[in-house]
Amino acid sequence: MEAFIAVTAFYLNPILAIWFFVNLTTIIKKIVKGEDYESKLWIGSLLIAWIVFSFTFVSMSG
Incomplete structure (x- = not known):
């Protein structure tokens, strides 16, 4: 489970960070x-x- 979250975070966090800043600028x-x-x-x-x-x-975890 830890490896799954780590891999998911590695690939998704840059995309989600961009989405967060776009959302923040919209707000x-x-x-x-x-x-x-x-x-x-x-x-x-x-x-x-x-x-x-x-x-x-x-x-x-690591």
Whole structure:
């Protein structure tokens, strides 16, 4: 299981990090325009949670 998470994190984290920053810039643009940005927050929360989980899990296991 540890190897699966490590391999998944190795390939997915760069893609998810880009997605996170695109989502973050979208949220910032919506805040500046005064639009509703709350619908984007859960995606950003999930992305950052996965990246933090995978980095801590991989660093603790190896």
